[in-house]
Amino acid sequence: MSKNVLVITGSPRRKGNSNAMVQAFIEACEAKGHSVQRLDAPYLKLSGCMACEKCFSKGRPCTLADDDFNALAAPAIEKADAVVFAMPVYWYSLPAQIKMVIDKLFSFVVGGRDIAGKQYALIACCEEQDDEVFSGVRYCLRKTAELIKWTSFGEVCVPGVLKAGDIEGTDGCARAAALADAL
Numbered sequence: 375m376s377k378n379v380l381v382i383t384g385s386p387r388r389k390g391n392s393n394a395m396v397q398a399f400i401e402a403c404e405a406k407g408h409s410v411q412r413l414d415a416p417y418l419k420l421s422g423c424m425a426c427e428k429c430f431s432k433g434r435p436c437t438l439a440d441d442d443f444n445a446l447a448a449p450a451i452e453k454a455d456a457v458v459f460a461m462p463v464y465w466y467s468l469p470a471q472i473k474m475v476i477d478k479l480f481s482f483v484v485g486g487r488d489i490a491g492k493q494y495a496l497i498a499c500c501e502e503q504d505d506e507v508f509s510g511v512r513y514c515l516r517k518t519a520e521l522i523k524w525t526s527f528g529e530v531c532v533p534g535v536l537k538a539g540d541i542e543g544t545d546g547c548a549r550a551a552a553l554a555d556a557l
């Protein structure tokens with residue numbers, strides 16, 4: 375069955391390691407007939423959640439800041455059957471740009487919008503050669519998904535890549551492409 379897949383990326387490096395894996399994933403998805411939308415968080419106009427809790431009170435997700443979360447991310451999330459979060463590890467956590475999108479998932483909760491039942495996956499990379507470096511990113515996504523009732527369809531976490539292009543010396547892109555089989 376063809377699915378609507380949303381990929382939200384967190385690296386500003388367009389030719390970087392996580393984006394190379396995203397490219398492989400998207401190509402594999404499209405070859406299977408899925409419809410893919412991609413949003414590059416570092417290149418969106420985004421602002422942080424101000425916790426005003428007035429979400430959807432004026433018809434739009436974020437009432438305070440009518441940014442690209444409202445214009446692009448929120449409608450894409452509502453439409454998606456599956457959401458893939460792709461990013462490098464920044465300081466043992468998520469890059470701020472993609473975290474702003476995740477923080478604003480709060481608007482669906484406060485606004486009483488039903489986004490339960492979607493699938494999600496994680497594509498990530500980091501410099502250090504230690505799988506534990508992914509703990510912060512994994513924990514954030516796993517607990518967030520539990521709360522909003524999304525289920526994981528997999529993850530590809532590749533340690534030991536620093537410079538753009540280092541991913542080519544790993545099986546990261548092949549594993550990212552194989553992730554499409556799990557949809």
Ligand SMILES: Cc1cc2nc3c(=O)[nH]c(=O)nc-3n(C[C@H](O)[C@H](O)[C@H](O)COP(=O)(O)O)c2cc1C
Nearest residue numbers: 385390391392462463464465466500501502535536
């Ligand atoms: C601001 C910043 C913070 C980083 N923090 C970490 C870190 O905590 N641990 C780590 O292993 N690598 C860290 N890195 C390295 C990146 O995760 C690594 O270079 C990765 O391959 C970048 O992925 P990209 O090419 O998709 O941007 C950091 C890089 C930057 C720019």
